[in-house]
Amino acid sequence: MEAVRRVQHYIAAGDVFQVNLSVRQSRPLLTHPFAVYKQLRTINPSPYMAYVHTPECQIVSGSPELLVRKQGERLETRPIAGTRSRGRTEAEDGQIARQLLASEKERAEHAMLVDLERNDLGRVCVYGTVRVDEWMTVEKYSHVMHIVSHVSGIMAPEHDAFSVIRAMFPGGTITGAPKVRTMEIIEELEPVRRGLYTGSIGWIDFQGNMELNIAIRTMVVKNGLAHVQAGAGIVIDSNPEHEYKECLKKAAALWKAKELSEAETLFQSMR
Numbered sequence: 001m002e003a004v005r006r007v008q009h010y011i012a013a014g015d016v017f018q019v020n021l022s023v024r025q026s027r028p029l030l031t032h033p034f035a036v037y038k039q040l041r042t043i044n045p046s047p048y049m050a051y052v053h054t055p056e057c058q059i060v061s062g063s064p065e066l067l068v069r070k071q072g073e074r075l076e077t078r079p080i081a082g083t084r085s086r087g088r089t090e091a092e093d094g095q096i097a098r099q100l101l102a103s104e105k106e107r108a109e110h111a112m113l114v115d116l117e118r119n120d121l122g123r124v125c126v127y128g129t130v131r132v133d134e135w136m137t138v139e140k141y142s143h144v145m146h147i148v149s150h151v152s153g154i155m156a157p158e159h160d161a162f163s164v165i166r167a168m169f170p171g172g173t174i175t176g177a178p179k180v181r182t183m184e185i186i187e188e189l190e191p192v193r194r195g196l197y198t199g200s201i202g203w204i205d206f207q208g209n210m211e212l213n214i215a216i217r218t219m220v221v222k223n224g225l226a227h228v229q230a231g232a233g234i235v236i237d238s239n240p241e242h243e244y245k246e247c248l249k250k251a252a253a254l255w256k257a258k259e260l261s262e263a264e265t266l267f268q269s270m271r
Contacts, residue, residue: 004240005190010185018109019176019185022231023247024192028257029226033058035261036219036226036254038083043260044142044253048213050201051076059196062253063198064141067200068168069211073155075121075164079173081113081233082106082147085249086140097138097145106147109233110136114149116172116179123167125153143252161208174198176232196220197229219254228254 007019025247029036037051037060044062052059066078084100087093100106114132122130134150175198176182184196202212220227230250232243234260 001129001240001244004117004234004238004243006189007185007234008236008238011209011234016181016185017112017177018233018235020174020231021186021243022190022194022197022229023244024197024200024227024229025251025255026225026227027255030220030262031258032261033060033219033221033226035265036060036221036257039257039261039264040254042153043257044217046141046217047258048201050213052201057220057222059201059215059218059220060254060257061201061213061215063201063213063215063217064139064146065171065173065214065216067171067202067212067214068164070155070161070164070209072209074152075125075155076150077117077121077168077171078148078150079110079114079117079171080139080146080148081110081173081252083144083232085144086142093140097140100145100147101136101138101179105235105237106135109235110147110149112177113173113233114151115231116177117151120168120172121151121153124155124159124164126156128177129154141253142256144249154213161204161210164210165212169200170198173233174216176233194229198231211264217250219258224260 010016040062046062046064048063065080069076087096118130129170130153133152136147139146139148155212196215199215200212201215205261228251230247232246
C-alpha cells in the first residue's frame with residue numbers, strides 16, 4: 001500500500017504517468033510442476049502457454065500477452081492494459097465488459113500504453129508503416145478480462161530480430177510510462193527482483209522469425225516453493241486496495257491449478 005502512495009507521489013511530481021507495481025506470493029508445492037501446467041491448460045487456456053524445465057527451476061506459464069511477433073518483415077505486438085474480474089453470470093460478465101470499455105481511467109491508461117508500444121515499434125519500422133489494426137477489444141480468461149489492442153508495422157531493412165528485441169523489451173505494459181524512469185522506480189519500490197516475471201518466453205528461428213510473450217501469469221518453482229508474481233498499473237487516482245486485489249485476481253488461476261494438481265496427486269497416492 002505504501003509503495004502505491006510513493007508511486008502517486010512520483011506521478012504528482014511529474015516524474016511518470018503510470019507505474020506497473022507487482023507483488024509476489026510464495027507457497028510450498030506438493031506435486032510436480034508439470035502437473036500444475038496440465039491443470040492450467042485445462043482451467044485457463046491462454047495464447048502463450050509454456051512449460052520450461054531447467055537445472056535451477058521449473059516454469060509454468062499461461063501468458064495472454066504478445067511482446068512481439070516477427071514474420072518476414074512484418075512485426076506485431078498486442079498490448080494488454082485494463083483488467084476486471086469475470087462476472088458470475090453471462091449477463092453480469094457482459095455488463096462488466098461494457099463498464100470496462102466505458103471507463104475513462106482504463107481507456108486513458110490503455111491509450112497511453114498503446115502509444116508507448118507504437119513508439120517502440122516505430123524505432124525499428126519503416127516510417128509510416130506502424131498502425132493500430134485492432135483497438136480496445138475485450139479478451140476473457142477464467143478469472144479476469146482485459147482490454148487488448150493490436151499494433152503492427154514493417155521492419156526497416158537495417159534491422160533484424162535482435163535489434164527488434166532491444167527496441168521492444170521490456171514491454172511497456174509491465175513497466176509503465178515513460179519506460180526508463182518507471183524501471184528505476186520499480187527497482188526502488190519492489191522488495192524482490194522480478195527475475196523471469198515480465199521477461200519473455202518464446203522462440204527465434206534461423207530465418208529470423210520469432211514470437212515472444214511477456215512472462216506474466218507465470219509460476220517459477222525452485223527448491224519446493226512456487227512463486228507467483230502479478231502487477232497492476234498505478235496512476236494518480238488509483239485505489240491501493242483495489243490494485244492489490246487486482247494483483248491477487250490475476251494470480252488466482254495459477255494458484256487454482258496448483259491446488260487441483262496437488263489434490264489429484266494426493267488422490268493418486270491413496271489408490
